[in-house]
Amino acid sequence: MNETPYHVHLVSDATGETLTSVMRACLVQFDGVPIIQHRWWLVRTQGQVDRLMEGIGRHPGLVVFTMVDPAIRQALEERCRELGVPVLSLLDPVMEALARLSHSKAHRQPGLQHTLDEGYFDRIDAMQFTLALDDGQALDRLSEADVVVVGVSRTSKTPTCMFLANKGIRAANVPLVPEIDPPQVLLDLKGPLVVGLTRDPRSLSDIRRNRLRIMNEERDTTYADLEAVEREVTAARRLYTRMGWLVIDVTRRSIEEVAATIMQRLAMMRGETGL
Structure with a gap:
């Protein structure tokens, strides 16, 4: 070559x-x-x-x-x-x-x-909204979102929401925590598109293990344990199915591909012909 x-x-x-x-x-x-x-x-x-x-x-x-x-x-x-x-x-x-x-x-x-038009200010507003509602914060404002992204830890919730916000979409994300019921406000949500992210358990376990290594976290934990991760992923998928939420497997998808799928579904909800 x-x-x-x-x-x-x-x-x-x-x-x-x-x-x-x-x-x-x-x-x-x-x-x-x-x-x-x-x-x-x-x-x-x-x-x-x-x-x-x-x-x-x-x-x-x-x-x-x-x-x-x-x-x-x-x-x-x-x-x-x-x-x-x-x-x-x-x-x-x-x-x-x-x-x-x-x-x-x-x-x-x-x-x-790049002119400072209405679309520009919409993107700034969406970015501020997404930062305010990151990782389960300000749940009382969840109904103001265009999209709510749900998932267990390390399923790319925050980067997906930030990408959507950069497109002017008000995106919030809510983590699913083992042994803790999802917030009732999430389960009662009617307006926004709710998207459940999932990942192959083995891949997710590896990502979490690397995360612990980077953080120099050596204490005994089930956070990256494969069996525990499998239980988390299974419980999350059952919740998505029960609630009828859109499910996206992020295992082999980039953030851009995941966001594109969400934007396409959002456009369909709004009766738009394109993204």
Whole structure:
């Protein structure tokens, strides 16, 4: 296998989130291919184009950009052609298709997706809500949630809720504790979507054991004991079935996949056609 690295330059007139996500999705399909990423964010002036071209000149390679300002992107494309490096606009195919569909023109204004609009403040509100109702806190506000995530310890409840909050979804989570009945307010809940997370007991036992090791917790405990974990998981699943809650096995799913499943079900509840 060729060990010489390939250089890829990611150029954005905003925060680069779109480029970063797309590149991450693409690179996992090229396992073992050595790629060095160079990130150039908030490129909005000719002077910034000059500086990034110096970097591209030192490490020639594929240039992928999401710049929308016509003058700045033209300067970038012309300079790349002069250097003989390939250059690709990530947004053009979709924007052109939307323009044809809607018979309208794009604004071509950098950073519009990050403006302080209503959606932005919804996300901030959701994040504050999720932090306030993390790990069974403020149960009296549970009915205000869009989604309530339930599960035994170490089933990724908090990271899932934080991901949902970043999408503007008010998510709360309630832990299931052995030998303790679930809070009645949870069992009586009517409005929010309730989701029960579960995990393979052996995998969960390993995760808990590693957690104890990291915390230097050496006392005798059933927290990571496989038989005890199996009983916890079984009891949790019986509760989910009895309550008719959506059940998601997180054993082989990423946080993003779990959240996507929840958002899809939430959209169906709300009568929406998409996420």
